[in-house]
Amino acid sequence: MKAAVTAHSKYTISDIDPRLYGSFIEHLGRAVYTGIYEPDHATADENGMRRDVIDLVKELNVPIVRYPGGNFVSAYNWEDGIGPKEDRPTRLDLAWHTSESNQVGIHEFAEWCVSANTEMMLAVNLGSRGLDEARNFLEYVNHSGGSEWSDKRIANGRKEPWDVKLWCLGNEMDGPWQIGHKTADEYGRLAHETAKAMRAFDSSLELVVCGSSNAHMPTYPEWEATVLDHTYNEVDYISLHMYFENRAKNTANYLARSIELDNYIGTVAGVIDYVKAKKRSSRNVYISFDEWNVWYHSKERDKATLAGANGWPHAPALLEDDYNFEDVLQVGCILNTFINRADVVKIACLAQLINVIAPIMTVPGGPAWRQTIFYPYYFASVYGRGTALKLMVDSPTYKVDDLGDVPYLDVSAVHDADKKTVTFFIVNRHGTETLDLDASLLEFGALRVIDDQVVAHADLNITNTADKPDNVVAKAVTGTSFADGKLSARIAPLSYRMIRLQA
Amino acid sequence: MKAAVTAHSKYTISDIDPRLYGSFIEHLGRAVYTGIYEPDHATADENGMRRDVIDLVKELNVPIVRYPGGNFVSAYNWEDGIGPKEDRPTRLDLAWHTSESNQVGIHEFAEWCVSANTEMMLAVNLGSRGLDEARNFLEYVNHSGGSEWSDKRIANGRKEPWDVKLWCLGNEMDGPWQIGHKTADEYGRLAHETAKAMRAFDSSLELVVCGSSNAHMPTYPEWEATVLDHTYNEVDYISLHMYFENRAKNTANYLARSIELDNYIGTVAGVIDYVKAKKRSSRNVYISFDEWNVWYHSKERDKATLAGANGWPHAPALLEDDYNFEDVLQVGCILNTFINRADVVKIACLAQLINVIAPIMTVPGGPAWRQTIFYPYYFASVYGRGTALKLMVDSPTYKVDDLGDVPYLDVSAVHDADKKTVTFFIVNRHGTETLDLDASLLEFGALRVIDDQVVAHADLNITNTADKPDNVVAKAVTGTSFADGKLSARIAPLSYRMIRLQA
Amino acid sequence: MKAAVTAHSKYTISDIDPRLYGSFIEHLGRAVYTGIYEPDHATADENGMRRDVIDLVKELNVPIVRYPGGNFVSAYNWEDGIGPKEDRPTRLDLAWHTSESNQVGIHEFAEWCVSANTEMMLAVNLGSRGLDEARNFLEYVNHSGGSEWSDKRIANGRKEPWDVKLWCLGNEMDGPWQIGHKTADEYGRLAHETAKAMRAFDSSLELVVCGSSNAHMPTYPEWEATVLDHTYNEVDYISLHMYFENRAKNTANYLARSIELDNYIGTVAGVIDYVKAKKRSSRNVYISFDEWNVWYHSKERDKATLAGANGWPHAPALLEDDYNFEDVLQVGCILNTFINRADVVKIACLAQLINVIAPIMTVPGGPAWRQTIFYPYYFASVYGRGTALKLMVDSPTYKVDDLGDVPYLDVSAVHDADKKTVTFFIVNRHGTETLDLDASLLEFGALRVIDDQVVAHADLNITNTADKPDNVVAKAVTGTSFADGKLSARIAPLSYRMIRLQA
DSSP states (O other), rough: OOEEEETTTEEEEEOOOGGEEEOOSSTTTTTTTTTBBBBSSSTBBBTTBHHHHHHHHHHHTOOOOEEEEEEGGGGGGGGGGGGGGGGGOOEEETTEEEEEEOSOOHHHHHHHHHTTTOOEEEEEOSOOHHHHHHHHHHHHHHHHHHSSSHHHHHHHHHOOOOOOOOOSSSSOOTTTTTTTTHHHHHHHHHHHHHHHHHHHHHHHHTTEEEEEESOOOOOOOHHHHHHHHGGGGSSSEEEEEEEOOOTTTTTTHHTTTTHHHHHHHHHHHHHHHHHHHTTTTSSSSSEEEEEEEEEOOHHHHHHHHTTTTTSOSSSSSSOOOOHHHHHHHHHHHHHHHHTTTTEEEEEEEEEEBBSSSOSSOOOOOOOOEEEETHHHHHHHHHHOOOOEEEEEOOOOOEEEEETEEEEEEEEEEEETTTEEEEEEEEEEOOOOOOOOEEEEEEEOOOOEEEEEEEOSSSSSOOOOOSSSSSSEEEEEEEEEEEEEEEEEEEEEEEEEEEEEEEE | OOEEEETTTTOEEEEEOOOGGGEEOOTTTSBBBBTTTTSSSSSBBSBBBBBHHHHHHHHHTTTTEEEEEEEGGGGGGGGGSSSSSGGOOEEEEEETEEEEOOOSOOHHHEEEETTOEEEEEEEEEEOOOHHHHHHHHHHHOOSSSHHHHHHHHHHOOOOSSSOOOOEESSTTTTTTSSOOOHHHHHHHHHHHHHHHHHHHHOOOEEEEEEOOSSTOOOTTTHHHHHHHHGGGGGOEEEEEEOOOOTTOOHHHHTTTHOOOOHHHHHHHHHOOOOOOOHOOOOOOOOOEEEEEEETTTHHHHHHHTTTTOOOOBBSSOOOOOOBBHHHHHHHHHHHHHHHTTTTEEEEEEEESBBSSSSSSEEOOOOEEOOTTTTHHHHHHHHHOEEEEEEEEEEEEEEEEETTEEEEEEEEEEEETTTEEEEEEEEEOOOSSSOOOEEEEEEEEEEEEEEEEEEEOOOOOOOOSSSSOSSOEEEEEEEOOOOEEEEEEEOOTTEEEEEHHHHO | OOOEEEETOOOOOEEEGGGGGGOOSSTTTTTTTTTTTTTTTBBOOOOOOHHHHHHHHHHTTTTTEEEEEGGOOOOOGGGGGGSGGGGGOOOOEETTTTTEOOOOOOOHHHHHHHHTTTTEEEOOOOSSHHHHHHHHHHHHOOOSSSSHHHHHHHHOOOOOOOOOOEESSSSSTOTTTOOOOOOOOHHHHHHHHHHHHHHHHOOOOEEEEOOOOSSSTTTTTTHHHHHHHHHGGSSSSSEEEEEEETTTTTHHHHHHHHHHHHHHHHHHHHHHHHHHHHHHHSSSEEEEEEEEEOOOOOOOHHHHTTTTTEEEEESOOSOOOOOHHHHHHHHHHHHHHHHHHHEEEEEEEEEEEESSSSSEEEETTTTTTEEEEEEEEEEEHHHHHHHEEOEEEEOOOOOOOTTTESSSSEEEEETTTTTTEEEEEEEEEOOOOOOEEEEETTTSOEEEEEEEEOOOSSSSOBBSSSSTTTEEEOOOOOOOOTTTTEEEEETTTTEEEEEEEOO
């Protein structure tokens, strides 16, 4: 089976915002406790943070981490997480039916971000709280000193403000499951007034307003239109979330879901344009796709805890999806979609980073290890920085009921002008046939293949485990050639591939 | 004058929820201070609670007591009532223009309930407060321990949670007099989000949403439709209130008001059905008629205090209606209505229990005594448990302008299958004629009259007083017979009657 | 050029509420710090208040001072300003991008008012806060004692309550710039519920609800109609604001703006009548014009600070308009308009009093001095008490595009029946011609001219300064005569004039 791609150095989509490869840590399950934080662990640093986890996060080169939620944030009192640890209250987390010890708060997380070489993307609570607590939190985090809350931060051991620029105005406020759920009008008004107060502190903040929790919400996309109508001139991004599942075990259909993602992004981009025109505004709003991942493997297991049958445990195992090889392909397709929509999607956060629907897993008191989906995320994050290329793709297709023709070839390409590299990220959706791929690379000069990595496995359902963490890994491929301006590669059925060329 | 009743053991209305005979104690007037609580009283227990009052409450077998309000709750900070008594703040109660010393709070009231052999029905403040304080109060009252608020309860001397299941989402929120009054949409949204957060703590809670304060509110019954539209799937009961008055001193009209009550219940039952269908819901919502009583005798006396002319007194005499014999008949008819509507009315609270429009009165430093209305409430509460029977009633009637034909005979009957008893509660509304009552009792087997009590007096305006507490009491009646499946009884004009039969 | 005026002792507009000559001090710029409060100043009293400033304020006979804002109030926590000064927090004021040390709070301001022989007009925060904090503040300020907040006041050194009767329900809530801006419906609801709670404390309070921030707001005058529809029966005044500017340096147009002010007042008076009828109400609502002044000279200077370019300075120079002689004429016309609308405008506040768009300026560590506009405000406040007379005015006019025919003669007259005085306040708007004024004074008896003061200068742009504070002052005029019931006066072009007659 043949497929052809044409790329031209001047035909670009957009520079890629590095934050397209962001992630997310919520006070949920074991993301924080026994995830990033485990003071008794052999690798724990002076802050009680696991160095083995930090090393894996650094390996992924994560640009930003969203924090502290998620649903958690909608009833979170940020002040609970400051001051002496022994004085911090234990709270009942109504979102996940667990106890929160508050041993990790903004100070600990900020320190961890420095260690993990990443930046904070913070969320204020617009569920149980509002404008007033948001301005105090902002002052605590970003003000230099000489005011009530900034002086408390200093008294709590942090002299310099963290100067976090990227703030989420609540989380999934369209979701009826949210503590303090709002209608689009209620939320739009609250988000607008909160945004105004935050900008009155610092007009250079970048603010993220909540869009739809998924494209199947009954309020989608009217939610976006209404919320942006209230907030357009005070926000910079609108947040979208989407999770992928393959309960029906229909691989062809499953791997086509990134087309749905693409449609979702396109629709919301259209809503943004509509409101921009309505407001006669010259400023742009972009998409922050700040929760995305495969999430379905663990849902049955979590039901008892979420229903309260286990009481109020602290940091129980929750949302610990065991990712299989099939999910590598899905994550590859999702990342390709973001790269190909880099003109409107500026921020995206793999949800989440540690233990909770995560590429990195930990054993309490034991090792940290890489799930299967670690690999496509790794390749995109590490090698996907630069300019997204506008590809002309000619691929055979298959039919999917709700999506029409779906190409077997899923591909994106990133040009790094400084390093003179072009990197292709490829998924072959075909179950049995190899794709003979010809990629014409115009106006890039003579290139050579400098790296060619594949993630593939005969068993779609194979997972990595703590004991066997290397069932699915990336492997080098040989034999891919570049000649006469053309890359020729054979893409195995149901495989993920990264091919890098350099001038 | 003749009247006939037919009862059949299989033709039932519903099992009666024992909470149909609940009552209510508000921080208002002398209900709490010098009512239940009077540390210097000769009968005071170790908690400062009057034992004489407790004994009378136990005599009434009160199943639940609603607390702490009423209008009071809409500006109440529940935390004011915890911790060392000497540290508790005195607050100005804007609802009743009094001072609140907070010497009684949730701990003291809970202890009292144990002593009085009753259960708590608690209300959260949705007037001046919202979701966040409600979840904290709930955690304080019901969580076992290991969290901020539950640990404070333990520190304040109560290890075991009280595990209160029945909670009111504010009080009379349709009333413009309410502190923090809401429109139906405002309240519906707030009640819904608060209910969700409370259920996230414990999905087995029973939640009561506010309906109309009376059937003459301009927003009735649209209020019910709107509020239930917002909240239907998160609440279990909708609260109704109604007070009865006879300012015109027209007994015939006054005693017909229970027909108005019946219509009110019927209308709201219809609204519930309507919203249930609209929501395609399979769950039921019932009525909590959690304030009802005669209330008009004392209103003129209270005006000065309520207008602030007396400053901010602590526990002044307020709403101390002196009930007369006529009110016995009214209360009898009301209770009959609840029994006959036991299919939709599951909870009802006589408002209130002590001193404030109450069956039990106290003299500070002196005795506690029974008002006239103590008796019909006593008979219904003590003997009205079981299954409400669907009676076919054939009675002569009289005309009332707004209600049409009103039967002279007002009656309900309760079957206790375990005790093999059938109990009739009867009021003869006729001013001068005795009712010759024939009651056919089908499929109950052979019965005999085991108790026959009447409350009657020649003077409709006679009251009980501290000095003469026995002007109106119940007296045994003889001569009532059961033969050939038929009870034959003579019901004196303007009398209240309870007749019990047993197999 | 000739002009004629007819006055009759029985043809009156209304008694003038003395509060028509109120002013305003906001925690803004140097109004408070180095304005009224400068503990190190040579004239500082035992409270750290400048006596030289107090003397000037007393000279103006200011009846009320609105406090503490203005935009400031919409994120102000009044509790920050009580208790030991060293414990008070420093807050970031988001309205003016400054730091607030809270060294002056309600106690200090109240003491100052006593010293300055004026009364407090207080505002509650309905931006970031609501009903609950408002009722607490009210209790702190006005309750005699024996409750939580009143006892705190006493503990903080003030035994007697201040018993402030006049309260503003927030500030400029129609303005999108306001922290916690509300829509008309949102604000109307919040103001209504807050007003109810405040009146439940003291039904004799006078409450001021926010109208439009100016007549060019897109929501004007629908805002007034909506807000009053929510609040009519709980408020006493609706607040209007207006500032005047002459950026185009077109004196004729500038001095005609008081006609616009008159139209604005007339429209809102009409809205009040409309809502009064709609509510079938018998009570009246009046206008509190609680911010007015010339404001444009300093705006360019303030931009950097307001945009945050100077960080968060404490008490920087802000809104320090240097008033010129032209502004004397404008202020004279504005005050004439209020006097002539004294039937509907009961309260008006010159915004502001010290340093911030103010008649009184201070040099830190140096003198206090009078701006040009001090004089017309002084004459109106000191001599404008009594009854506003309905004048028949016959004056030549000139055309102004948006206003039509504008009379050259701007005049008001106040009759003090006790002192038997009639006082004229006059502005000649003509640039070059003297007005020969004949004023017929019917039924006042024989009068004589007892005072005749002019404020005039050849240079419209001349200002007073700290060094030359007497460039513009009032000067006595001679030659004005009263004979045969007629006052004859020559009013110089572009001059302000006060003429007093006495029987």
